[in-house]
């Protein structure tokens with residue numbers, strides 16, 4: 665309960681314009697703990713460095729909701745550039761995209777612009793033999809994201825596009841089973857947004873229990889699971905569950921964030937598990953950085969100490 669209160673407090677404070685202005689001005693040095701650079705070269709360098717420890721990359725150009733079709737198209741072009749740059753550098757183009765950043769909810773020529781741009785992005789990833797994961801955002805976007813995911817899997821195949829389910833939402837178990845017919849590649853997370861108690865579980869113990877249930881159910885249904893968490897007890901339980909149920913290490917992977925628990929990422933990779941780090945880069949780092957601070961009380965001290973020094 666305390667964890668959830670802390671998270672809500674930080675997400676509320678970081679949503680204030682004056683806090684954002686201060687952190688944006690002084691915080692880039694600190695944000696670099698979680699963000700691989702402002703340009704694509706930094707992200708590609710981070711992938712190469714992680715490769716030395718046997719860790720795979722999941723590239724993420726930072727950016728969230730945009731209100732104009734021009735900005736959405738501009739963002740989509742940058743994602744296409746990222747996929748091309750990774751391909752040229754000999755890195756399999758595996759990336760994450762927020763549909764709100766490429767125009768979800770804006771209608772152009774009778775079509776949702778988010779879906780139009782997602783088609784271009786997943787299409788390009790497929791050309792390069794890559795994969796796109798549609799990140800999950802706050803709860804009002806879940807229905808549309810899942811509908812668009814279904815369409816994209818139908819057009820491009822589940823081996824080129826996946827999405828994310830959040831264990832803190834009451835609805836998620838039903839969402840997971842409703843997707844089973846697609847044999848989807850899903851990333852399971854706890855959930856990072858400020859959500860009302862009417863839609864998201866307020867108690868961390870319930871969120872953790874729901875997380876385990878979702879991973880086990882998705883594995884038991886024979887689907888590929890991205891176990892995206894830094895929670896060591898969940899990671900241990902998932903390893904045991906897989907072993908006890910004859911699920912091979914090829915049927916799932918562990919995912920963690922760039923700059924968080926690198927020790928654990930290395931340890932799992934060395935033990936033969938597939939491990940992928942989510943590597944964000946770009947100039948629009950503030951919302952991503954705020955969510956990382958909200959996840960752990962020690963992180964807020966790291967920011968305050970850094971700002972006082974700076």
Ligand SMILES: Cc1cc2nc3c(=O)[nH]c(=O)nc-3n(C[C@H](O)[C@H](O)[C@H](O)COP(=O)(O)OP(=O)(O)OC[C@H]3O[C@@H](n4cnc5c(N)ncnc54)[C@H](O)[C@@H]3O)c2cc1C
Nearest residue numbers: 799800853854855856892893894895919920921942956959
């Ligand atoms: C690869 C990946 C992709 C994600 N994609 C999405 C998404 O699309 N949508 C979404 O809503 N959320 C996403 N998330 C965020 C997720 O919802 C959680 O907010 C986040 O992962 C923290 O929860 P946890 O599972 O690590 O467990 P927690 O119980 O929060 O943490 C477990 C332990 O991990 C450590 N830890 C966790 N976070 C941090 C941190 N920031 N800094 C330092 N230590 C930390 C702490 O020591 C903590 O005790 C993603 C997370 C990952 C790893």
